[in-house]
Amino acid sequence: xxxxxxxxxxxxxxxxxxxxxxxxxxxxxxxxxxxxxxxxxxxxxxxxxxxxxxxxxxxxxxxxxxxxxxxxxxxxxxxxxxxxxxxxxxxxxxxxxxxxxxxxxxxxxxxxxxxxxxxxxxxxxxxxxxxxxxxxxxxxxxxxxxxxxxxxxxxxxxxxxxxxxxxxxxxxx
Numbered sequence: 739x740x741x742x743x744x745x746x747x748x749x750x751x752x753x754x755x756x757x758x759x760x761x762x763x764x765x766x767x768x769x770x771x772x773x774x775x776x777x778x779x780x781x782x783x784x785x786x787x788x789x790x791x792x793x794x795x796x797x798x799x800x801x802x803x804x805x806x807x808x809x810x811x812x813x814x815x816x817x818x819x820x821x822x823x824x825x826x827x828x829x830x831x832x833x834x835x836x837x838x839x840x841x842x843x844x845x846x847x848x849x850x851x852x853x854x855x856x857x858x859x860x861x862x863x864x865x866x867x868x869x870x871x872x873x874x875x876x877x878x879x880x881x882x883x884x885x886x887x888x889x890x891x892x893x894x895x896x897x898x899x900x901x902x903x904x905x906x907x908x909x910x911x
Contacts, residue, residue, distance in 0.1 A: 739767070739768050739769075739770060739814055739815070739816055739835075739838060740763065740768055740769050740770055740814050740816045740817070740818050740834070740838075741770055741771050741772075741773060741808075741809075741812035741813060741814040741816070741817055741818070742760060742763075742769055742771070742772045742773070742817075742818045742819075742820060743772075743773050743775060743805060743808040743809060743812065743817055743818070743819050743820070744756060744772065744773070744774050744775065744792075744819075744820050744821070744822060745775045745776075745777070745801050745804050745805050745808075745819075745821070746774055746775070746776045746777070746779060746783050746787070746822050747776065747777035747778070747779055747783075748779045748780060748781045748783060749779065749781075749783045749822035749823075750779070750781045750782040750783045750786055752821075752822035752823035753774075753783055753786055753787065753822045753823075754786060755823065755825050756820055756821075756822055756823060756824055756825060757772065757786070757787070757790045757792070758825075759825040759826055759830075760772060762828070762831055763830070763831050763834070766831045766835070768831055768834055768835055770813060770814040771792075771793060771812070771813055771814065772787075772790070772791070772792040772793070773792065773793045773794075773795060773808040773811060773812060774787040774792045774793070774794045774795070775795050775797070775801075775804035775805055775807060775808040776794060776795065776796045776797075776804075777796075777797065777798065777799075777801070777804060778796055778797075778798055784796065793811070795807055795808055795811065799879070800879065800881075801877075801883060802877050802878060802879045802880050802881070802882075802883030802886075803879040805819065805877035805883055806877050806878055806879050806883075809877065816838055818834075819877070821905075823905055824903050824905050825903060825905075826901055826903050827901045827903065829900070829901045830899075830901040833899050833900060833901045834899075834901075837897060837899060
């Protein structure tokens with residue numbers, strides 16, 4: 739159902755809790771694969787990702803290009819973009835399953851996306867948590883890939899999920 743894409747660069751500490759939070763999704767059959775799009779980390783980021791069973795794509799290109807390459811390589815029909823350090827609430831598995839099933843039943847899987855709950859003081863978090871149908875293509879190789887993605891999604895095609903996230907030790911509500 740989901741290919742999870744995480745862009746990293748020297749992210750070993752932040753990556754661990756993010757990967758740990760995805761285990762419940764893998765156990766529930768929601769997460770098909772995790773792709774780590776790394777920028778040539780010099781720490782243990784790629785070793786951690788590889789040890790956790792992630793597919794690792796290494797490139798010196800910018801984040802937008804790495805996210806696009808990972809989206810293009812994804813095997814699942816839905817993409818979940820996370821940043822290292824993002825840990826979704828325990829409710830994410832059920833809510834994600836409901837959103838995807840409803841979008842597919844309504845025939846809007848290629849035109850609608852969802853984001854997990856974020857606060858006004860962390861609006862950039864929305865782009866870090868985008869759940870997209872692969873038809874939307876994910877990020878593009880542009881200078882500000884998240885801003886570009888937000889512009890392309892448009893509010894009427896965007897669903898805000900109730901599931902929250904914890905980022906770098908602080909809860910986002």
